[in-house]
Amino acid sequence: MSSSSSIGEDGSKNVEKKAVPRSLGKAERKNARKVSKMKQVVSKQVGVQMSDEPCSEWLIVWGFGASTGTTKNDILDYLKPRPVAVRLFVDQAYVFVRCSSLEDAALLKSKYHGREYDERQTLYVGFVEKYEVIPEEDIRYLAPFNVGLPEGLSLYPEFVTPEEEDCLIKNLFVDTSAVSSLRKRTVQHFGYEFRYGTNDVDPRSPLPNKIPDYVLPTVSKMISTGAAPAEPDQLTVNQYMPGQGIPPHCDTHSCFEGPIISLSLGSDTVMDFRQANSVSSVILPARSLLVMDGASRYGWTHGITPRKWDVVPDKHNGGITMLGRALRISLTFRRLKRGKVGCHCDFPNLCDTQKGKITDDNASVLENDLVHKVYENIAAHFTETRHKPWPKVREFVENLKPGDRMLDVGCANGKYFRINNDILEVGMDMSTGLLEKCLEKGNEVVRANALSLPFKDDHFESVISIAVLHHIATKERRQRFIEEIMRVLTPGGLGLIYVWAKDQNLEKTQSTWSERQQERNFYNPPGSCVDQVSDYLFLPIHDRDEEFPQNDMLVPWVNHQEKQNTVHHRYYHVFNKGELEELITDLEPAPKILDSYYEQGNWVVKFQKQGNS
Template sequence: PDVKPKPSQCPEGLFLIPNFIDEELERELLGLVKWESSGDQASLKHRKVKHFGYDFNYDTNNVDINRPLEEPMPTLLTDVIDRIMQTSHVNHRLDQVTVNQYLPGQGIPPHVDTHSAFEDSIVSLSLGSMVSMEFAHPVGTQHSKVLPPRSLLVMTGESRYLWNHGITPRKHDVVAEAGGDDGMTLATRGIRTSFTFRAVRGRPCQCAFPSKCDSQMDMPAQPKAEPSKPEVQKPNSEAEAMELEERQVHQVYNEIAPHFSYTRYKPWPHVSNFLNGLEDGSLVLDVGCGNGKYIGVNPRVFMIGCDRSEELISICGQRGHEVLVCDGLTVNMKSDLFDACISIAVIHHFSTEHRRLDAVKELVRLLRPGGEALIYVWAMEQTKQDKKSIYLMKKKSQAAEHSSGDIIPSLESTNLDETSSNTNLGSDTNLGTGSEDKGETDNLEQKMQRMKVTSSEQEESIGEESLGHKEHEYSSEIKAHCIGNSQSETQSRQTTDNSSEDVKTTLTVHVNKTEFKDQDLLVPWHLRGENKTSSSVGAEKEHLL
């Protein structure tokens, strides 16, 4: 059965054997593959690879048991296999070896090795450099395991069949300090070569983890009636706005937190440049920090993160970040405290113009005089100078055609005023809510004259397509969030407490990879890793944009 693990629990069936081989055997194994010879290896997008015994087809994620490789298994590898069989962790003779070479900064997306392709035990021998491997249970529990050079990792049972494992692409890992202390230190990655040993399976898998088993998912399933979706109305009052965001933003992000964290591991370059450009010792707040991927980008500043999602904050806590749960409109921090704030793909989740402006005002309140804020929001306009954004590109080849240097605005990066990448907000900026708040507004605008709000036009497309093959196969279960696009507010505001008429307007559901038709809409979020043929009543949710 698919069991729910305890928080921070080491995956069941996971074993690490340090110093499994000596340095002499490590040198011999590293010399087994001539990476400089193009005929001795193949290159994938993020690493070089070489197979022995059987070839692995990355298009089908499987092996052809009837077509073993003509090249015999080297004696050096059979000797290592004999030694592995003596560990008592492996019950099937290992007959397939995949050798991967990772340069610093390279990794492999979270995945589960295909059930139908290989038997129970997956064995990995790490050579050259250390690395931190991340494990994730479908319910969101995560576990990190540092793999020292010459160590042997064995995945059996639940750790092999149910937990995703992967390596985050980065050049450093946070590891425990030597000596057994509770302190942590930053370890630099070098060139790492992994030898993965597996036993090819010649029959369908009948494991106890059907949610991840391709053999059992391929079995015919009875079609189920598509559940009817209730219409979602635009809010006409502050109370309605809060209720809508609670249902279509807060609850949804708590539900999709594990998958959201899987797909949000690579910091955007312009955000990293902003953080790395801050003075040493700066105090920085990440409002809407998500899984905390920007916390720690610059180790010379002190960063705190906050988010409305308890589940995402829990993931941050497991990573050792300083975080708290709070709303972006009411951050429980003193005014004039931070040297810098960032708000990345957050403000568009507020369902009215008034609340989006309040979110900007809250950032201003938190900043000291002269502080800086970086704000990213989705743009309604996904075409600039007759060129489509990467979000609208259905194929990577199409995106490559526009790589001549012209700026292509992407979905999650747009200017607040749609005209300039660096916007100085001065006294003309309308952040007030009315004449009765003039004193507060004047104070905010005085601060804004001393503060620069920066926003960039180009970043990576949503979805972080570097995940690759299986990681982009989503099930029929959909989550969706509600988002307000950053189009200039030319329409009359009908969604505030000051509305003269109780107008009920239905929010439309956006079709991915198409132009935005409305300023306020629901965007589908597709979860991966579930059976595409199964669905349950009430499984579809949408999040607000």
């Protein structure tokens, strides 16, 4: 199949398909189909037209690129004659290459078109039509690398020799008594166990395993070079496979003194430092030592985005290139505070002694920023992912009596409507985008806050609220939420509430939430919603590979409908066992608990309002 182009009514170029001649052999027909697809994709994505005939010094090579982790140097070293320029595009499996002459371009096409690359991918090569404008690389991804190092951050390249690196790697993880597992990441603790839920240690519980002898030469070197002011007494060793990372965090201020020091072994990676709307990305080469002191230690969070390669500046060729990850081992050294209480630093937002708390004064603002606005932004994508009703919710609705009035508090896209056609259904939500989805289906809905329901007392025979209460930020407001449900229920009316459980694996199987978290390679360019949580840095961001370390969390939502896979953070209060029942039974008068159970990572309570119906 071949193609030609024409100009559409809107001025865009259209690619017209032509049938692949049957006279071609099987392999040739396959190549022709691939080339036809390549032409369509490139035309649609970057507006560049391709030709099979030699017409310019620019080529499009399909089969390697940013999405496969191929670097510019890989491409320049592989293609002969060597191109004079390469342009990469994030998340794409093709590159533009410029040759020194039309003859070199023709030679490259004849030599590499249909050729296997790295035993994994076939290359397809085409000429760029003459006079086409070749798009520039997206250098927005380089902005975080141009911010400069945060104050107090020091990087020592090649701090250990290759021989010292080999010695450390061979000895680490040999003593399995010090090894534990964080689901997908292997970790060792020496001196004290570092607690990832609170980013601190328990000084009353020292470990029998002290910092091992084979690490002490590195410690001595840290002190002699001035990288460490004193000998550390806690060491955490993490082993990262490609695609793994660690969420943004700040080690607890009051627990440790002096700098936090990290040695990287085995592979390069990129660490992101964040403060308010600023992001500073730092390449950590293998065998380098990173020292976080001052503002970089106390005023910035640091983390590693989980992906298999990073978009980084190309210092040799200009623009962007890819930095692939391999097995990496990090050694993080800390020193406990002695005889000191609290912290009085200049960075209260991240200080455990001074940091913010969720109170009734700021809870409504938090819910607006991290719940209402987020669901407004992700409404369309959320609707695409939420179709099938929970079986026991369906059963509850199906068993309602003809003529019953049911209210769905936080109805979202209305997936629990029209299960029972013999009842009257009303939904309410704060998201206009989600309510519009309900209206498109002909459902009766109203925009309102669940803490102040716009309905008269004793009006509904049943109320359901599925996965909503966990977005309410304080215990007092959660009680008010349930009080409002009880107020609008008729005496004898039934309620059903679902909330996320802190323990997502209570039944020894993955919850639905855990199963949805598939590994993805995404990037957060400047302007991403990941920067919009700066006022709530005291809330940790949940790592999909870990259990919930505490009850109040930020949970990421990656919006794959948006071009840059924007990350939005939603506030959650995940519930302990018995916590939901306690909230309900604390009401006066207390409703009757009819059933309570755990289902796929959720705590569920079915209850009845007391009184004569």
